[in-house]
Amino acid sequence: MPDENVAQFTIRSVQVLAEDETVDEELVPDLDDDELLELYEQMKRSRRLDERAIALQRRGELGTYAPAIGQEAAQVGSAFAMAEDDWLVPSFREQPALLTRGTELHSILEYALGMEEGAEIPDGEGGLPPAIPVGSQPLHATGVGWGEALQDRPNVAVTYFGDGATSQGDVYEAMNFAGVYDAQTVFVCQNNRYAISTGIENQTEAETLAQKAIAAGIDGIQVDGNDVLGVYRVAREAMEKARNGEPVLIEALTYRRSMHTTSDDPSAYREGDEEAEWEARDPILRFQVYLEDRGILDDETEDAIDDRIESELAEAIERARADREALDPADMFRHVYAEMPSELERQYEAFEGDGGGGK
Amino acid sequence: MSERLRMVGAVRETLRDELERDDSVVVYGEDVGEAGGVFRATQGLVDDHPDRVFNTPVAEAGIVGTGVGLAATGMRPVAEIQFQSFLYQGFHQLAQHVARMRSRTRGTVTCPMTIRMPYGGGIHALELHSESFEAGFSHIPGLQVVFPASPAETKGLLTSAIRDPDPVVFMEPTRLYRSFREEVPDDHEIPLGEARVAESGDDVTVVAWGSMLRETLDAIEDVDANVEVIDPRTLYPLDTETIVDSVKKTGRCVVVHEAPKTAGMAGEITSRINEEAFLYLEAPVERVTGYDVPVPMFAREDDYVPDADRIESGIRRALEFG
Ligand SMILES: Cc1ncc(C[n+]2csc(CCOP(=O)(O)OP(=O)(O)O)c2C)c(N)n1
Ligand SMILES: [Mg+2]
Numbered sequence: 158m159p160d161e162n163v164a165q166f167t168i169r170s171v172q173v174l175a176e177d178e179t180v181d182e183e184l185v186p187d188l189d190d191d192e193l194l195e196l197y198e199q200m201k202r203s204r205r206l207d208e209r210a211i212a213l214q215r216r217g218e219l220g221t222y223a224p225a226i227g228q229e230a231a232q233v234g235s236a237f238a239m240a241e242d243d244w245l246v247p248s249f250r251e252q253p254a255l256l257t258r259g260t261e262l263h264s265i266l267e268y269a270l271g272m273e274e275g276a277e278i279p280d281g282e283g284g285l286p287p288a289i290p291v292g293s294q295p296l297h298a299t300g301v302g303w304g305e306a307l308q309d310r311p312n313v314a315v316t317y318f319g320d321g322a323t324s325q326g327d328v329y330e331a332m333n334f335a336g337v338y339d340a341q342t343v344f345v346c347q348n349n350r351y352a353i354s355t356g357i358e359n360q361t362e363a364e365t366l367a368q369k370a371i372a373a374g375i376d377g378i379q380v381d382g383n384d385v386l387g388v389y390r391v392a393r394e395a396m397e398k399a400r401n402g403e404p405v406l407i408e409a410l411t412y413r414r415s416m417h418t419t420s421d422d423p424s425a426y427r428e429g430d431e432e433a434e435w436e437a438r439d440p441i442l443r444f445q446v447y448l449e450d451r452g453i454l455d456d457e458t459e460d461a462i463d464d465r466i467e468s469e470l471a472e473a474i475e476r477a478r479a480d481r482e483a484l485d486p487a488d489m490f491r492h493v494y495a496e497m498p499s500e501l502e503r504q505y506e507a508f509e510g511d512g513g514g515g516k
Numbered sequence: 517m518s519e520r521l522r523m524v525g526a527v528r529e530t531l532r533d534e535l536e537r538d539d540s541v542v543v544y545g546e547d548v549g550e551a552g553g554v555f556r557a558t559q560g561l562v563d564d565h566p567d568r569v570f571n572t573p574v575a576e577a578g579i580v581g582t583g584v585g586l587a588a589t590g591m592r593p594v595a596e597i598q599f600q601s602f603l604y605q606g607f608h609q610l611a612q613h614v615a616r617m618r619s620r621t622r623g624t625v626t627c628p629m630t631i632r633m634p635y636g637g638g639i640h641a642l643e644l645h646s647e648s649f650e651a652g653f654s655h656i657p658g659l660q661v662v663f664p665a666s667p668a669e670t671k672g673l674l675t676s677a678i679r680d681p682d683p684v685v686f687m688e689p690t691r692l693y694r695s696f697r698e699e700v701p702d703d704h705e706i707p708l709g710e711a712r713v714a715e716s717g718d719d720v721t722v723v724a725w726g727s728m729l730r731e732t733l734d735a736i737e738d739v740d741a742n743v744e745v746i747d748p749r750t751l752y753p754l755d756t757e758t759i760v761d762s763v764k765k766t767g768r769c770v771v772v773h774e775a776p777k778t779a780g781m782a783g784e785i786t787s788r789i790n791e792e793a794f795l796y797l798e799a800p801v802e803r804v805t806g807y808d809v810p811v812p813m814f815a816r817e818d819d820y821v822p823d824a825d826r827i828e829s830g831i832r833r834a835l836e837f838g
Contacts, residue, residue, distance in 0.1 A: 220640040271814030289643045324573035354551030486819035489812040504807045
C-alpha cells in the first residue's frame with residue numbers, strides 16, 4: 158500500500174504598504190489620485206462616525222454600538238474594489254464598508270437608534286441588512302453569488318465576518334456550497350484578533366484563517382488588513398475570480414482597536430501594551446503618510462475632508478433624531494407579512510385602541 | 517450564612533458553589549473565562565477553577581453538542597449561551613440529542629446538562645438579543661424549562677437544575693440581572709416543577725414568570741382588588757395544581773408573557789385551566805403578551821413588551837367580565 162503525499166497547500170500573504178512606509182512598487186494598484194483620496198476620506202468618515210456614535214451612546218442616545226476603529230482599511234479597501242451592482246452582505250461592524258458602498262450616515266445612525274428603518278435597503282440596490290448572529294450571513298452571500306450565476310449575471314456578493322465567526326459551522330457550509338456551485342462570492346474575514354474577549358489564539362489551532370478555504374476547496378489568501386492598498390489589490394483579484402465562478406476567502410489581518418461594543422470593557426482581557434502597538438499600525442495614519450509623501454494630500458485637502466465629514470455628520474445626526482422623534486411604534490405590525498393575517502390585525506387594532514390590550 | 521446579591525451575583529455564587537461541591541461540573545461558553553461573561557455572571561470562576569471553566573470558540577452548536585458528549589462521560593456541563601436567540605445556532609443539538617438521549621437509549625445514556633441563557637427585552641441591545649422562546653423549549657419533550665425571577669430564586673433553582681439528572685434550559689431575565697438585591701441563602705434548592713404563590717388574593721389569579729413577574733407585582737399595586745400572583749418558576753414541568761387551585765378560588769385568570777401571543781405558554785396554561793377548572797371560571801382567561809411580530813429593535817421594544825399598564829388593563833378586563 159502506498160503511503161504518500163497526495164495534496165499540498167500553501168497560503169500567500171500580501172502587503173503593499175508596510176507599517177514603516179516602505180512600498181512594494183510592483184504591487185501598487187492602479188488607482189488615480191482622486192481614487193486614493195476617496196479611500197482615505199472613506200476611512201476617515203467611518204472613524205469619525207464611530208467616534209461620534211460612541212459619544213452619543215455614552216449620553217444615552219444610541220443603543221449598543223460596535224465600532225470598527227482600526228479596521229477601516231480592511232473594509233474600505235475591499236468594498237472599494239466592488240463593482241456598482243455587486244452585493245454587500247455585512248455583519249454588525251461594517252460601517253466602513255457600508256459608507257464606501259454609499260449607505261447614508263443617518264441610516265447607520267438610525268440602526269444604532271434601534272430603528273428598523275436603518276436596515277432598509279434602498280430600491281434597486283443589491284445588499285442585505287447587517288446580520289447580528291455571528292457567522293450567519295456568509296451563507297446568504299453564497300446564495301446571492303449562486304443566484305447571480307444561475308441568472309447569468311456578472312454580479313458578485315461580498316460578505317464580511319470576523320475571526321470568531323470562522324468557528325461557526327455555517328461559515329464552512331457557506332464556503333463549501335460556494336465551491337460546489339461556483340458561487341460568485343468573496344468572503345472577507347477580518348481577523349481583528351478578538352471575538353469579544355476571546356483572543357484568536359483561543360479561537361482555533363489553525364495557523365491562518367485563510368487556510369479554512371482549503372478544506373472547502375476554494376482559494377484562500379491573506380493580506381495585511383491595515384494596508385489599504387494591499388487589501389484593494391487582493392480584493393480586486395478575488396472579485397475578478399469570483400465573477401468567473403471561483404469563490405475566494407480573504408483573511409485580512411487587522412486589530413479591533415476599540416471596544417467590542419459600547420457595552421464592553423477591553424481592559425478586562427487585553428494584554429500589556431498591545432493597544433499601543435496597534436495604534437502605531439493604524440491604517441489611516443499609515444495611508445495618510447503615504448499620501449503626504451507623494452504630494453497627494455496636503456493640509457488644505459485634509460481640512461476640506463475634515464470639514465465635509467463634520468458637516469455631513471452633524472446633518473445626519475439631526476436627521477436621525479428627527480426620524481426617531483417621528484417614529485410610529487405601530488409600524489412593527491406592518492411589515493411582518495405582505496398582507497396582515499386576521500389574528501395579527503386584531504392585535505394591531507387592540508394596540509392602536511388602548512395602547513395594546515393584549516387581545 | 518446568606519448574602520445580599522443581585523441576580524447576576526446569585527448566578528455566579530451558585531456556579532462557584534457547584535464547581536466547589538462537584539468535581540464533574542464544567543462551566544463553559546463564549547467569553548465566560550477571563551472576561552467573566554458579557555454580563556459578568558461567571559466573573560472570577562476561571563481563577564479558582566482554570567481546569568473546569570472554559571472560554572469556547574464562537575459556536576453554539578459546538579457548545580450544546582459537546583455537552584452531550586461531556587455528559588456521557590460523567591461530567592456535568594453547565595453551558596452559557598450568550599443570548600437566548602443564539603441558542604438557535606445550536607438548536608439541532610438541543611432538540612435532536614440533548615432532549616432525547618435518555619429516551620432514545622432507554623435511560624442507559626443521559627444528559628444532565630444545564631444551559632443558561634439571558635432572555636427578554638429591556639436593555640437596549642441589538643436585534644435578536646431580546647427573545648423569549650420558552651414555548652418552543654417547552655414543546656420539546658425531554659427538556660425542563662426554568663425561569664428565576666429573583667436572586668434567591670435563582671440560587672435555589674439553578675442549584676436544582678445543575679444537580680438534576682436531566683437537561684434544563686435555564687432562562688435568566690436580562691432585565692433583572694442587576695435590578696435589585698436580596699438575601700440569598702447558602703445551599704438552597706428549590707425543586708423544579710413547583711410554583712410559588714408570590715402574592716395571595718381571592719379576586720383574580722395572575723400567572724407570570726421571569727421579568728413579567730416583577731412587572732405584574734408593580735401592576736397590582738394600582739388594582740383595587742385582591743390579586744393572587746403565581747410564579748410557575750418551571751414551565752416544563754408545569755405545576756398545574758397550584759394554578760388550578762388558585763383559579764378555583766378566584767374564578768378569573770390572567771396569564772402574562774413577553775413572547776408572542778400565538779402558540780405561547782398562555783395558550784397551554786389556559787387549556788389546563790379549561791380542563792381542570794372550567795366550571796369555576798367566571799371569565800375567559802385573559803392573555804397579556806407580546807404580539808405576533810418579531811421583537812422589534814429597541815426604539816419600538818417598549819411598545820412590544822407588556823408593561824404594568826397593559827397587565828393592569830388585562831386584570832381589569834378579567835375582573836369586569838360578566
Ligand atoms: C450566533 C451568535 N453567537 C454569539 C453572539 C454574540 N457575539 C456578538 S459578536 C461576538 C464575537 C464575534 O467575533 P468575530 O467574529 O471575531 O467578530 P468581531 O466582533 O471581532 O467583529 C459574539 C460572540 C452573536 N451575536 N451571535
Ligand atoms: Mg474578531
